[in-house]
Amino acid sequence: MSILTLSPKVIPWIFVWIWSTGFLAAKFGLPYAEPFTLLLYRFIFTLLLLLIVIRVKKSRWPSSKMEVFHLMVVGALIHGVYLGGVFQAIKWGMPAGLSAMIIGLQPLGMALMAGAILKEHVSKRQWIGLIIGLLGLYLVLFERLDLSRELAFDGFPIWAVFAVIASLFGISIGAVYQKRFCNNMDLISGTWIQYFSALVLCIFIVSIFETGEVSWTKPFILTLAWQVLALSVGAILLLMTMIKQGAAASVGSYFYLIAPLVAIQAWFLFGEEISFISIAGVILISFGVAITSSKKLKN
Template identity: 25%
Template sequence: MNVLLSTAFVLTWSSGFIGAKLGAGSASAVTVLMLRFLPLALALAVVALTVARSSWRGLGARDLLRQAVVGALSQSGYLLTVYYAIQLGVSSGTTALIDGTQPLVAGALAGPLLGQYVSRTQWAGLGLGVAGVVIVTAADATSGTDAPPWAYAVPFLGMFSLVAATFLDRRSPAPVPPAVSMTVHCATSAVIFTALAVGAGAAIPPAEASFWVAISWLVTLSTFGGYGLYWLILRRSGVTRVNTLMFLMAPVTALWGALMFGEPFGVQTALGLAVGISAVAVVHRGASSAPPAVRSQREAPPATPSEYVPAQSASRKSA
């Protein structure tokens, strides 16, 4: 099941970069993001008030406010920088490559901020993943783009925004069911992107069919698939494992971009893909080398609610 979830996560998360490329040709970033989240927020609100009403019990205003901040960082801040970079001319593959530095940052901070055990083997895997990202980045840089040099700093802002959201959520004193967090995150993003679109005079969507194909793509694959699976795997497997999967986003997106948009994909990119896959295998193997006390703590029966894993509960006790 973990392999299937991981594979689905890599494909659906990578689809977000492709969807951003699809939408960038017909509308501004804020227009695409507004139309991506407005209907989604309304649909989730209806579900929250009917099917998932019990999930909201016991949650206070502070819990919901924290989730709103997490949503603003992990969705609004992260996605706006990704879409803006692609709109500036940075290729979807390059944007994913820059975003691929996230695991190193998250892995370095997991120990001091969350008290999570990171083995030497896992650190070796993280280093291997960085090597894969560097290989693919070097290949992409030689192809050249029309984007201004400063545009390549924009995806880094999004990467730090997602890392901050990840640690803020993991240090939350009370567990929040996924149905609630997804609803609050999407509602927050809908408000932010609508305000930005109205302020920029870009709230009216274009009539092109390609625009609505991009919106359908992003809502179905990227939000429900990629974003939902990110938090699910995070809560089941921990920060280090889920962020190590991010190493696969760059080469997978580069391959996807080559097939759909004719972006370059050569031997170096293929080598980076192989190195990234090896990095994931090394980190997952490193998890089994954790001290017995750490493994038993992770494998113990979870506290309520049942969908939260012991690793998360343990990390919150250390906060």
């Protein structure tokens, strides 16, 4: 069975599950390489594979330098800042499930950014969803606050929180910027340029802040392969299929499932604790995102 023969109702679920594994893949890979070094190799192999896809599909390249510039801005934000912040936070000890909970606020952040940047109206429903989501985030962060140490949580420093919040801003601003300036991009060639921009950012950061060393063990190679094939390439091909099948617009309504999906998988794979307060926080965050994403509710 090929991707194209799958039901339009099934593909968004597969897409969201693959997306959720990104947080887990980061935790699997980071013992063997520093965050931006891991991303650097991920982007190199992704770019090589996408070149093959571009050749096969004969994708068109942008016709102007300004198009390329806009795509590179989006790539630096969505792939560089977003992934870099999440990977760095997990490297500093933040649980994968908690990082997913914070990033789970992305639809709310995007709604606010659209209001600020694109001057789109932020409805009462979206404000209510934001407040509920932030309340859920407060619950999961407050539970982990370590009052015995300054600027620290249980198991990770406050800088990890700042890193993942930077990720949240990166993906939210990047998504709004793409909506404003890159709406007509070719999905494959445009994505290639975005990854190239993120690669340049990673090279810059690695050359200054990291050693660039990698332990090329079997677990690292496997997790790198998953990140390249499933996350960076497979997810893009699934998105293309959803666009062809007219199901792309429905993906947003599934995103509220990412945080609980990651939390359950992280509990199973890494033994990350899921307390009642964490469950309540996840429910509030997911409910807030669901309210914001729902088009059936009136203002």
